[in-house]
Amino acid sequence: MKTINVLQGAGLGLALMLAATAAGQSADLGAKDEPIKLAMLEWTGAHVSTHIAGQLMEKLGYKVEYVTAGNFPQFSGLADGSLSASVEIWLNNVGDIYPKVLAAKQIEDVGKLDLKTQEGWIYPKFMEKVCPGLPDWNALNKPECVQALATPETAPNGRFLDYPSDWGSRAATILADNNMPYTAVPSGSEGALVAELEAAEAAKTPLIMMFWGPHYALAENDVGWVTMPPCKQQTNEHCITPPDVDKIVWSGFGAKWPAAYAFLKAFKMDATEQQKLMLAVDKQGKDLDAVVKEWIDKNEAVWKPWLDAAKG
Known part of the structure; x- marks a missing residue:
């Protein structure tokens, strides 16, 4: 009887430990039943980056929606939370609203996409x-x-x-x-x-x-x-240089979807790979989701570290 009680106690302890682990994993996902709304901008490269990020967040257990958004209007949506994230922001072309909502901490820059531009x-x-x-x-x-x-x-x-x-x-x-x-x-x-x-x-x-x-x-x-004319003033309006491309989220994103937040911070996009996928979509007429899924299926070594970073 004593042995049985010990085993029962050990089993109960193991069950409690597994339950706590599962709860911890669930908490890391945050509001997994509420969709993450990703901005879909006008150019195919952004479609590729966004759908790769979206399909990988679905692997983490999230629901993802793609919302058509204009390059400047998206920042109003990101500021008020009606858009959750935008994964390919070319910082040379963000208009007047971007610096205002960034300064007001309504949006957060979560790092470089590492896209060579x-x-x-x-x-x-x-x-x-x-x-x-x-x-x-x-x-x-x-x-x-x-x-x-x-x-x-x-x-x-x-x-x-x-x-x-x-x-x-x-x-x-x-x-x-x-x-x-x-x-x-x-x-x-x-x-x-x-x-x-x-x-x-x-x-x-x-x-x-x-x-x-x-x-x-x-x-x-x-x-x-063209080798460009000299800049008359050192501002984005008067100069053209290869731009940085960053990932931007709504200010409440990290608290609401912690694992997705960690994933987006780790997420990168290689320009050569993106260009191949763009060619498949725009010139070969292939379906965007299918092209992205095929890339994901063949490149686990590339994206697995991003998911590992999300899981902690």
Whole structure:
């Protein structure tokens, strides 16, 4: 009888210990039944990063929702908690609201995405014959270059193809700072930017435009990057440099979803890998979720440390 009681006591102790461990794990997840709402921005690279993060958080035991959000409007949603997180914020293009809500501690920056970036002015390589002297920016001021780039809507100025209006425009400021005879014309979308680049390459139509990397279009079109004009003022509006890309969460995120918070702090995105996935989605017409799942299935060695960091 005594032996049985001891075994029963040991069994009870083990059960209590397992229950406590399970409770601890559950607490680490936090509000796992409330969905984490991830901002889905306009460009495919952000879709890739966001869905990789989302599928991995689902592996942790969370519910995830993807919410379409504009590049600037997202910060209002992150500030009030209607959006939970945004995993690919290009810090060179955040508008006026971002620094305000960051200073007010309504949002939190949880670190670099480690995405190797490029940004600036590009042109199809054949433009080096149209504007001798490229990639030096001074070549764009030569009359024959300006004339080649002029259109009925911009003449006598050359046409500069800019980002969509709601992304914010620095190109127009830089053109004005350096008295360059160009008119910045906003594109309608990312797709429109790429379509113009491809059309210019195919028809050998002169083009100068704002662009960024990583992007699948850079793997399929031979482009040059302009050596940029000098910065007149050392601000984001007057200078273009390869931007940092950070991960931003609602200020209450860490307390509400502790394991997801630890995961997002550890989460990284390799530019070369992202570009491959973008190519599969945008040019090969593959389903985003399927492409991301295939990458996750093949790259456990990459993402397992992020989940391990989340589990503590």
